[in-house]
Amino acid sequence: MTKNYSSEINSPLSTNQEDYLKAIYILETRGDQVTNSVLSEYLGYTPASATNMVKKLAQMDLVIYRRHQAVALTPTGRRVALEILRHHRLLELFLHKTLNIPWDSVHEEAERLEHVISEALEDAIAASLGYPKVDPHGDPIPSKNGDVIHTPGHPLSQSEAGRAYRLVRVLSQEKDRLAYLRGLGLHLNAELFLHEQAPFDGPMLVEVAGEEHALAADMAALLQVVPASAE
Amino acid sequence: MTKNYSSEINSPLSTNQEDYLKAIYILETRGDQVTNSVLSEYLGYTPASATNMVKKLAQMDLVIYRRHQAVALTPTGRRVALEILRHHRLLELFLHKTLNIPWDSVHEEAERLEHVISEALEDAIAASLGYPKVDPHGDPIPSKNGDVIHTPGHPLSQSEAGRAYRLVRVLSQEKDRLAYLRGLGLHLNAELFLHEQAPFDGPMLVEVAGEEHALAADMAALLQVVPASAE
DNA sequence: GATACAATTTAGCCATGACTAAAAACTATT
DNA sequence: AATAGTTTTTAGTCATGGCTAAATTGTATC
Numbered sequence: 001m002t003k004n005y006s007s008e009i010n011s012p013l014s015t016n017q018e019d020y021l022k023a024i025y026i027l028e029t030r031g032d033q034v035t036n037s038v039l040s041e042y043l044g045y046t047p048a049s050a051t052n053m054v055k056k057l058a059q060m061d062l063v064i065y066r067r068h069q070a071v072a073l074t075p076t077g078r079r080v081a082l083e084i085l086r087h088h089r090l091l092e093l094f095l096h097k098t099l100n101i102p103w104d105s106v107h108e109e110a111e112r113l114e115h116v117i118s119e120a121l122e123d124a125i126a127a128s129l130g131y132p133k134v135d136p137h138g139d140p141i142p143s144k145n146g147d148v149i150h151t152p153g154h155p156l157s158q159s160e161a162g163r164a165y166r167l168v169r170v171l172s173q174e175k176d177r178l179a180y181l182r183g184l185g186l187h188l189n190a191e192l193f194l195h196e197q198a199p200f201d202g203p204m205l206v207e208v209a210g211e212e213h214a215l216a217a218d219m220a221a222l223l224q225v226v227p228a229s230a231e
Numbered sequence: 232m233t234k235n236y237s238s239e240i241n242s243p244l245s246t247n248q249e250d251y252l253k254a255i256y257i258l259e260t261r262g263d264q265v266t267n268s269v270l271s272e273y274l275g276y277t278p279a280s281a282t283n284m285v286k287k288l289a290q291m292d293l294v295i296y297r298r299h300q301a302v303a304l305t306p307t308g309r310r311v312a313l314e315i316l317r318h319h320r321l322l323e324l325f326l327h328k329t330l331n332i333p334w335d336s337v338h339e340e341a342e343r344l345e346h347v348i349s350e351a352l353e354d355a356i357a358a359s360l361g362y363p364k365v366d367p368h369g370d371p372i373p374s375k376n377g378d379v380i381h382t383p384g385h386p387l388s389q390s391e392a393g394r395a396y397r398l399v400r401v402l403s404q405e406k407d408r409l410a411y412l413r414g415l416g417l418h419l420n421a422e423l424f425l426h427e428q429a430p431f432d433g434p435m436l437v438e439v440a441g442e443e444h445a446l447a448a449d450m451a452a453l454l455q456v457v458p459a460s461a462e
Numbered sequence: 463g464a465t466a467c468a469a470t471t472t473a474g475c476c477a478t479g480a481c482t483a484a485a486a487a488c489t490a491t492t
Numbered sequence: 493a494a495t496a497g498t499t500t501t502t503a504g505t506c507a508t509g510g511c512t513a514a515a516t517t518g519t520a521t522c
Contacts (some may be wrong), residue, residue, distance in 0.1 A: 016478085035499080035500090036499075046480080047499075047501085048502085049481070051501055053480095056479090067487085067500075068488060068499080095352070095355075098359070099356065109348070112348075113344065113347055116344055118339075120332070121326070121340055245508075247508085266470090267469075276509095276511090277512080278469075278471085279472085279511075280509070280510055282471055283471095283509070284509075284510095298470075298517085299471085
């Protein structure tokens with residue numbers, strides 16, 4: 001298994017190490033301060049375990065660590081994280097398009113597969129999909145050299161009522177939430193019409209595929225949309 | 232990740248444990264006595280490591296172990312081994328057919344993927360391939376309930392000269408050997424004509440896709456064939 | 463049956479990476 | 493600046509699963 005980042009790194013990374021780097025990247029991208037508690041909670045480990053691992057990653061020059069400070073990725077660490085994320089999102093799209101696995105249930109599978117596919121397989125998957133730019137949740141697929149496109153859109157919860165929108169991204173990986181959203185007929189690029197938004201952050205009334213549904217405000221906040229006219 | 236065998240086993244198995252069980256199955260199937268040295272050499276570990284692991288697998292009722300004796304799979308151990316083997320061979324075929332990865336280089340990839348695919352993905356792959364019976368090397372794909380079909384054929388090295396044959400199985404997983412065979416134009420179900428066999432186990436003269444090649448006897452021994460007429 | 467040689471097992475070591483419990487250090491409030 | 497409360501780190505434990513080296517057991521030969 002030859003990994004893309006192998007040229008920059010002396011020893012191959014474990015699944016766990018890759019998961020830490022990916023988590024740090026995602027938390028950084030969210031704009032969070034990646035403190036030990038945030039990181040350990042995100043990964044489901046105790047803070048002590050996170051400290052240990054972060055120290056190890058720092059020795060490998062993958063993260064910058066100073067006691068009691070937020071962790072940050074080094075350029076090399078970021079490259080590793082992006083490669084794993086590229087694997088993850090390519091795999092999600094591949095599973096969805098090639099094997100008809102519903103878009104709301106590809107995440108867990110990709111979570112394991114992302115660590116074991118070779119560079120050659122990554123390339124073959126990307127080629128077979130026509131070098132896609134986003135996964136089935138609308139998350140951008142990092143390019144091989146680590147570029148991440150900016151995805152447009154704004155939350156449905158902050159959108160004007162009485163207009164049609166197109167779903168361009170879903171900001172959640174929670175299985176049951178995604179299943180619920182799919183149950184409403186939602187999927188990437190689905191059209192939806194926002195009938196009204198109840199005041200005081202109340203539920204929204206949306207129409208998807210001819211059916212009307214009430215949608216809680218926190219759910220609507222996860223849905224990134226653009227005006228339906230926009231191509 | 233829900234594994235098929237999870238109903239019979241209390242704790243999930245590690246990749247290593249699954250590899251041991253698969254190795255024992257393969258060695259048993261070859262007809263070898265699965266002694267500690269055979270097993271450890273096959274896996275590339277020291278004999279001491281194999282003893283340790285085999286003891287652990289025995290505690291889990293996956294193998295039968297008595298000091299200084301050959302190991303044997305229990306029925307449960309065999310089911311696990313067959314499931315992993317099913318994963319492996321389904322994956323090989325899938326990678327070959329769906330992603331056009333050459334048949335001689337799917338093995339390593341499948342070797343890692345086989346441990347991380349869920350039951351649902353296994354099913355989706357099998358369905359997308361039309362519930363195939365053999366992988367790209369002609370090795371039988373165990374069915375979900377653990378049946379393994381018998382593959383017909385005999386070694387090319389023991390075949391009569393002056394006749395046409397069809398390749399039904401390649402008994403090797405060595406990358407360079409397989410690459411060589413593919414270079415000759417060989418693949419599953421390829422037709423070949425055996426011109427002559429030099430005496431004293433000398434090389435064979437075979438014709439594949441209009442080209443003649445000399446083939447060492449030990450290579451020919453890896454090629455299982457049936458008469459070309461046979462469907 | 464004694465001796466030599468090979469195979470196997472035991473004993474003990476190491477790294478990984480989780481954990482708990484306790485100590486230390488930071489932050490906020492009075 | 494002292495104290496309280498939270499966060500982080502340290503110290504030390506445990507399981508996994510490799511390893512080497514040494515002891516044991518089994519087998520074959522004289």
